[in-house]
Structures are given as C-alpha cells and as structure tokens.
Amino acid sequence: MCAIHQPNLCPRLTAPAKLFAADTWIDLDDVRSPRGDYQHRTRLAALQDLGRTQWLSIPTHLPQGRQPTIRET
Secondary structure, X not given: OEEEEOOOXXXXXXXXXXXXXXOEEEEOOOOEOOOOOOOOEXXXXXXXXXXXXXXXXXOOOOHHHOOOEOOOO
C-alpha cells in the first residue's frame, strides 16, 4: 500500500496511522502551497476550554509574486 500526504505544520492523528499502515510513504511537497490551508499554520485549543482556540502560524512569503510550492515554503 502506498500513502501520499501533503505535509502540514501539525498533522492530524490520521497521518501517523496512515504512515504505519503504508508500505511506501510519499510526501507530496512539489505542488503549490494553497493559501489559507494548514501547511504553515495550525489551530490550537486550550485543554481547559476547547471552545477557545488560537492560531499558530509560520510566516511565509510569495517569491517573485507567485504562489510557492510546499517545498519552497
């Protein structure tokens, strides 16, 4: 079984499960990094109050005015 995954800053728990179930693992990082997606950010919640969330982001920029690939980001 082959698993293909776009890397995220903080992957969900399904990503390690997919990794361990696969014979071959491929990081799909040569596609365009979608703006507003989870490649460079994640939402964190307080354990005491799961309704209160906060974003954790890594700043990125658009080199030469274009949308970079995940690898370039």
